[in-house]
Amino acid sequence: MERLDIDHFLKLLEDAKREVETNLNHLRDELMGLERSEIRDEGDIASMSSERHRYALLIDHCKEELKEIEHALDKIENNREEFGVCEMCQDEIPIERLLVKPFALYCISCREMIEEEKSK
Ligand SMILES: [Zn+2]
Numbered sequence: 001m002e003r004l005d006i007d008h009f010l011k012l013l014e015d016a017k018r019e020v021e022t023n024l025n026h027l028r029d030e031l032m033g034l035e036r037s038e039i040r041d042e043g044d045i046a047s048m049s050s051e052r053h054r055y056a057l058l059i060d061h062c063k064e065e066l067k068e069i070e071h072a073l074d075k076i077e078n079n080r081e082e083f084g085v086c087e088m089c090q091d092e093i094p095i096e097r098l099l100v101k102p103f104a105l106y107c108i109s110c111r112e113m114i115e116e117e118k119s120k
Pocket of ligand 1: 088089091103106111
């Protein structure tokens with residue numbers, strides 16, 4: 001794709017990947033620390049399970065993001081002309097959006113539609 005500086009995006013994606021992986025390791029450590037912490041009473045059990053739930057959600061979110069990043073990297077590697085193209089409507093994703101989120105799979109309007117579907 002001509003309009004995009006692929007090398008620049010490759011670097012952005014690699015940075016993003018490293019960052020998410022670091023976050024993920026950190027979250028897993030925290031979660032492990034939580035598992036090891038001492039339980040003294042009912043209140044501890046309740047707060048621990050809500051904490052654990054919170055971590056589980058964050059970890060899921062990171063994993064999801066990591067998958068999207070790897071997908072984008074894979075596209076650059078194998079399907080370069082599809083990088084930066086919305087997977088739903090096949091329109092070009094605006095470069096401003098890609099600079100903020102280089103692993104975006106959809107344009108903003110498609111993303112909104114998907115989010116809306118999900119929240120139903
Ligand atoms: Zn779209």
